[in-house]
Amino acid sequence: MIRVIRSIIAIVGLLQMFMLGPSYGQTGDETVIRDHIARFAGADFQGIAETVSTLAATGDPAVAPVLRALRGGDIYWRKSDRRVVRAEKMPKRMLRLLDPLSGEVIEDVRKSAVKKVKVNNTLRRMIDTALGNLTLRSPDRAMRLDAAGQLFRTRDPSTLPALDAALAAETDEGVAGEMRDARAAIMLKVGDATVDAQRDAIARLAARGDNAARTVLAGFTSDDPALSAATAQGIERIDRSLRLWGYGQNIWQGLSLGSVLLLAAIGLAITFGVMGVINMAHGELVMIGAYTTFVVQEFIRSSAPYLFDMSLFIAAPLAFLAAGLVGICIERGVIRFLYGRPLETLLATWGISLILQQAVRTIFGPNNREVGNPSFMSGAFELGGLTITWNRLWILLFALMIFAFLLFVMKRTRLGLQMRAVTQNRAMAADMGIRTGWVDAMTFGLGAGIAGLAGVALSQIDNVSPNLGQSYIVDSFMVVVFGGAGNLWGALAGAFTLGIANKFLEPFSGAVLAKVLVLIFIILFIQKRPRGLFALKGRAVEQ
């Protein structure tokens, strides 16, 4: 109990110093700070709290890493000379001691040679607040933004003076905006704030329009009917904007899912759509692409780690070749004998898919293999109210690029011309001197290679396991059938329509049921338009 009271006193003291903060902010020179830090050695919780207060009061951003280390339990003092150090764990119960300020390595010692500076929850909260305040004045913009966000979440009225001071000194408009938001959120907690100030705060939060602002408003109650009304209106306004952003997010997720479907289906649009070959091993060609990525990354990890960010660019052509070659082997070895017998082709390629699955399981094991994201594929960014992850964005772009590439091959190259010729009239194409067998193999190889490329992309968002292909096969056939076989644009429209439909259904029905509903929809759709969305029309087709 006493300890709690002491802690509270310490926190209050800390805050008082902060109100004066700017006056001696940035002035603490290193020796002074070092003196303060030295006091951690052997201190009890109260002593530690006092030292934290003093350190925070220096307002020097250099203190922040020390406090952070303290919070993480990485600050120790050496028993031999009571020197306060930061420690990193080493193998065999050893610790590497570093200077807490400069990070310079001092020595490696056994754990028993040092003693930890312990922190409890009260201290942790105190450190968090102190860090928030410290970082409000940090020269690093990202840290200031972060600190402002922290204040917005804690909404502690006692931080208001420090915030005001930081706001006055802030020159960056983005950070200042965030600080004003935080200030508005705090204002609603300040008991004796004026009605006008609170009304402004409500307006500001309503304009901010995100979930965090809504939470703040929803937690605000006032006796003033005007303020209550303004709060209700603000919440409504936020809800409206959140709903719109929600639709936007649905569309984005739908496009993202659509791009995955497009990737999985686009190779099929060639083999099934153009050649009429039902390739049930298509999913396994995607899987080969994903495993190629895995192998490339393993190789890079072991022999050229600096190339890791390039791994996908290296894997893509290799995956195209690997899957393409397997595809050509399948075509020449099996499918060639089954032209004109689509149902038999379906069965034989299913058999191949089983063999490929088991081969991968035997070589790489049955478990998921780890495929890493290069740095440009990691993380996310905000676009208005949308959260967009980089890997999804790149995959969308990648899918569209493949689509454009395929369109180019089909419409503008000699191979594309020959492919279309063979599809339309095999006998005549042969008479014109086209090597139909070669064109078949190349067409199938192209479709297979594209599946391999899809595998590179899908390795970034899905588990790379022998079952990877199976999970896409039904979906990708649905896309091609829905879009209309033989039409690349149909595959594009089909993929994105199904993706978006799925994501809009999900909030109402849950993910699985949404998928079931989409499948039922396609089954019904096929009844209405047996040839898909972009069907070729004409007498020839009707027969």
Added chain:
Amino acid sequence: MSLLILDGVSRSFDGFKAVNGMTLAIEPGELRAIIGPNGAGKTTMMDIVTGKTRPDGGTVRFDGHDMTRIDEAGSARLGIGRKFQKPTVFETHTVEDNILLSLRDDRGVFATLFSGADDTARVAELLALIRLEDRRLDLAADLSHGQKQWLEIGMLLAQDPKLLLIDEPAAGMTDEETARTAALLRDLAGDHAVVVVEHDMEFVRALDCRVTCLHQGRVLAEGSLAQVSANEQVVEVYLGR
């Protein structure tokens, strides 16, 4: 009253007008030859009459029925028999079964499931007519091309249709078979109306009947073969001069 009436019938595929305001009447028991270059709308016309293709506009009446609402099976039940250009018979059935399946009878699932007696006399009669008695128990797949043509004609006759639509019957037949086919078709006319689509002018001449020439989805000329072949437009489009 005419057995089959097409009045202003049109049908287009992706903008291509396969049949464009076609008007045609076939009398009961009439033998009629229809000629015309490729793409003149002959096959589409037959598709429309048999309910395989719905017309975009115009009326089609057969024996008093509106044929625009009827499917292929319906047209067959009303009494239209159709022979394809490429002979299509049931290759894994015996010759006899092919005929048996074509005989006039209840076509419903449960009727055929529990059907017992077969009209064997009629089968024998038809087999004699198409000269396949000694191939009765052979698979249709084992027949020669000409024999398959005959078998298909036999199947049509087994249906006892009011109207026979026959697509290029002479294709792939020997001269002797062609002559025999022409004679058979002439025989059939009278009991059945027979419409023959044909390219082979010799065959049309042998049929010795009224001729309709189609071009670009409409009727270009109609009359005896002599009249039609004297028509300058016909000469221009059909004979390509």
Added chain:
Amino acid sequence: MEKGNDAVPAPRSGHTATLNRKTLLNTRGTIFLCVLAAVAVGVPYLNATGMLPDYAVSLIGKYLCFALLAIALDLLWGYCGILSLGHGAFFALGGYAMGMHLMREIGERGVYANPDLPDFMVFLNWQELPWFWWGFDTFWFAALMALFVPGLLAFIFGYFAFRSRVTGVYLSIITQAMTYALMLAFFRNEMGFGGNNGLTDFKDVLGYDLQSQDTRIGLFVLSALAVAVGFLICRAVVISKAGKVIISIRDAESRTRFLGYRVEGYKLFVFVLSAMLAGLAGALYTPQVGIINPGEFSPANSIEIVIWVAIGGRGTLVGAAIGAVIVAASKTILTGLYPEAWLFVLGAMFVFVTIFMPRGVLGVWDGMIDGMWRMRGMDPNERRLRA
């Protein structure tokens, strides 16, 4: 092409009252039924004398269910040319219908000892039995549903698909989508069919303990009987005039239409009948293996049924049953000995059969016999007609 086309010996000339009618039981069918009878009697006998372990009885019983399922698919694919990649769904629905009854039979003996609700519903905090579980405490209702539900699904699905003339590969793909959708749905707990775990822990059926060997033998004999009945029904359909129409649809659909047959009606009839037989197979399967779960709906299972039929020889009925037993037995043996090898073997079977043995084992057999006839200077057609 198909060699299932066996006919009664009929004189080459002269016209008898009925022509070219095949008998319900040709030589091959008779042999098949005799073997089946021998199995139905022999397996329990060997088990009683201790020469066959208890588990083997249930195992062979399972194969018999597969054989019935294969016969059902062969009627549809081999004779009507409709390749269903979703027949596992009908099998599973039949299995679930029976499983639901067995769940109700558990009653208070469940883990939660709830007399009104199956364990998984208690676990999910459900308060009352959902409407679609009503009636399943009666055996005959459940048995009826095991036939009716697959039949109804096939009717609805087939009605729309055949009416809009979805054929060939497109039809195959949407049947696959159907079973995939059902699998996803049955995996959900909210569906009320036990979710992921399916239905299991059955105690007894009609008062007979499912764990006792006597009950198992009873189920085994019942399965053999079901195969025989299923075979005879399919055979009766195939040799009827309707059967000839069905084959005609497979070979020349358009010609069949122009002869005045409503192809949709025939396809629907075969599809529904086949689905109901599959449902019957499923209903016998569940009590013998003791579990039914959503995995039975997986598209891979349905395709495996197709390979049974392809290996045995499609369009022969008997071949389908043989294929089912061959593949299922090799699966049991191989997964026991070399688990790694099974998918290689199964995959290779698909490829090999489609390329080198398109008519399956019975086709190869027929080819050999035909060859012997030719060597003796006789027309193989002669043999086919006499078969």
